[in-house]
Amino acid sequence: MSADGSPTVATSGLSVSFGSRQALEDVSFELRSGTFTGVLGPNGAGKTTLLGALLGTIAHRGSARVEGRPAYVPQAGAIDASFPIDALGVVLMGRYPRLGWRRRPGPDDRRRARELLEQVGLAAEARTSFGALSGGQRQRALVGRALAQEGDVLLLDEPLTGVDAPSAEVLLEVFEAERRSGRTVVMTTHDLAQAARVCDRLLLLNRSLVAAGRTDEVFRSEVLRRAYGGDLLLIDGQTALLDDAHHHH
Amino acid sequence: MLEALDAPYLQRALLAGLVLSIPLGLLGCWIVLRELAFFAHAVGVATFPGVVVGLALPALGPFAGALLAALGFSAAISASEADHRLRGGAATGLALAVALAAGAVLLTARGGGAAPVDRLLFGSLLAVSSADVVLCLVGAAVAVGVLAVLLPRLAATTFDRTWAGPAGAGERVSASALLVLVSLVVVCALPAVGSLLVSALLVVPAATARLITERLAPMLAWATGLCALETVAGLLLARALDLPPGAAIAVVTGLGFGVIAAASAAASRLTRVAPA
Numbered sequence: 001m002s003a004d005g006s007p008t009v010a011t012s013g014l015s016v017s018f019g020s021r022q023a024l025e026d027v028s029f030e031l032r033s034g035t036f037t038g039v040l041g042p043n044g045a046g047k048t049t050l051l052g053a054l055l056g057t058i059a060h061r062g063s064a065r066v067e068g069r070p071a072y073v074p075q076a077g078a079i080d081a082s083f084p085i086d087a088l089g090v091v092l093m094g095r096y097p098r099l100g101w102r103r104r105p106g107p108d109d110r111r112r113a114r115e116l117l118e119q120v121g122l123a124a125e126a127r128t129s130f131g132a133l134s135g136g137q138r139q140r141a142l143v144g145r146a147l148a149q150e151g152d153v154l155l156l157d158e159p160l161t162g163v164d165a166p167s168a169e170v171l172l173e174v175f176e177a178e179r180r181s182g183r184t185v186v187m188t189t190h191d192l193a194q195a196a197r198v199c200d201r202l203l204l205l206n207r208s209l210v211a212a213g214r215t216d217e218v219f220r221s222e223v224l225r226r227a228y229g230g231d232l233l234l235i236d237g238q239t240a241l242l243d244d245a246h247h248h249h
Numbered sequence: 250m251l252e253a254l255d256a257p258y259l260q261r262a263l264l265a266g267l268v269l270s271i272p273l274g275l276l277g278c279w280i281v282l283r284e285l286a287f288f289a290h291a292v293g294v295a296t297f298p299g300v301v302v303g304l305a306l307p308a309l310g311p312f313a314g315a316l317l318a319a320l321g322f323s324a325a326i327s328a329s330e331a332d333h334r335l336r337g338g339a340a341t342g343l344a345l346a347v348a349l350a351a352g353a354v355l356l357t358a359r360g361g362g363a364a365p366v367d368r369l370l371f372g373s374l375l376a377v378s379s380a381d382v383v384l385c386l387v388g389a390a391v392a393v394g395v396l397a398v399l400l401p402r403l404a405a406t407t408f409d410r411t412w413a414g415p416a417g418a419g420e421r422v423s424a425s426a427l428l429v430l431v432s433l434v435v436v437c438a439l440p441a442v443g444s445l446l447v448s449a450l451l452v453v454p455a456a457t458a459r460l461i462t463e464r465l466a467p468m469l470a471w472a473t474g475l476c477a478l479e480t481v482a483g484l485l486l487a488r489a490l491d492l493p494p495g496a497a498i499a500v501v502t503g504l505g506f507g508v509i510a511a512a513s514a515a516a517s518r519l520t521r522v523a524p525a
Contacts, residue, residue, distance in 0.1 A: 130408075
């Protein structure tokens with residue numbers, strides 16, 4: 001892991017296009033270790049694309065760099081929930097990449113996987129099949145798998161979307177613990193208020209970078225309005241977002 | 250019936266069937282879990298013109314001819330599926346029909362005689378030679394060895410491709426290796442069950458196993474055990490009733506699936522009626 005406070009995630013002039021559609025344009029920022037960054041923006045703003053570029057799975061121009069190893073939690077919708085595996089098996093999968101081609105997960109890996117299940121509050125569901133878990137429990141298992149990767153940078157794609165409130169609380173505690181232990185945590189989200197409450201940095205995207213910085217600098221109506229435009233509503237000085245989840249471009 | 254087991258040809262048939270059951274059962278699980286059943290069936294059919302060409306060209310031989318046809322087919326289908334307009338089996342279905350037709354045309358053009366078409370399509374487990382058995386042993390050993398190494402990667406990539414790619418879980422390597430193994434094992438199984446029926450052993454025992462368990466390791470064990478059991482049962486049935494063995498085995502796998510599917514449906518209805 002890099003020294004505390006040094007940049008671990010950085011992009012410079014990052015641009016991505018899918019055919020004729022420009023998904024990201026000239027995005028440059030730096031994130032330091034020991035921070036918890038919320039990536040905000042309307043649908044189609046390029047949040048997931050940004051994570052893909054950082055992971056190297058999406059072709060891009062400019063640079064997108066992760067210092068150290070990334071651990072990743074994709075959106076839960078992409079997963080085959082009928083695959084025959086239990087919660088413990090899902091977390092154990094996080095150990096595979098570091099084991100190489102020849103070694104099998106050993107007792108140490110299993111012990112670590114059980115500790116992580118404990119941490120995400122799924123100890124009692126260790127032998128429950130993934131398909132039988134609730135949405136929130138599935139998301140906790142997937143976060144457990146990412147923690148098992150023991151990466152330096154934790155990239156989370158909408159980890160709290162469609163997750164029940166108790167699960168969301170558990171997950172936010174886990175993310176905060178990761179930040180405290182010096183990791184760089186990056187989370188895309190639709191939930192402005194939640195991001196403002198739990199993240200210490202915000203990154204506001206709308207294809208290009210609208211704002212990046214400390215939460216108190218970015219979470220201001222005049223800044224948010226540049227990303228969300230007319231979808232943003234101000235009530236008694238409180239910011240509310242109109243119907244973002246169903247918003248289409 | 251059992252005294253007939255003294256016959257060397259039957260012992261060879263049993264040995265070949267049991268040895269093949271291991272890679273067929275294990276591979277079958279990945280085929281079912283990755284939704285490749287139709288593709289696996291088409292690989293079997295694609296070997297048909299390859300065998301015919303191999304028989305016509307002694308320098309090539311039916312084994313190499315079939316293997317080249319299976320590998321060529323897998324590569325062509327993988328490439329065409331990259332075009333999202335052809336996903337969902339369109340290219341597979343087209344290539345399957347073309348392969349079957351090409352095999353028939355080539356067989357007729359060659360004048361027939363040496364290889365009856367039903368034997369190429371449905372196999373002849375009772376006629377496998379010692380050389381066929383050795384080929385089965387080698388093919389099975391290679392397939393089981395590679396699958397053992399790939400197991401964690403296959404699990405991780407089948408469960409969640411989006412994660413496995415960036416996590417470095419070897420997504421491309423495991424997907425390509427799986428296609429090569431399917432080709433290899435299908436070709437080894439051809440003398441026994443033929444190009445049309447090989448998918449019965451590759452898909453049905455694994456699909457049956459999926460209904461029995463919610464865990465991967467037991468599923469792999471069940472699929473292998475069922476494949477062996479159904480092969481032996483089919484073979485004995487074929488001997489007793491003087492049926493073609495490949496067809497008898499395929500019918501037994503179908504019956505096995507039917508019984509387990511009915512039992513599983515009844516069990517889930519019972520648990521719904523009487524909640525715990």
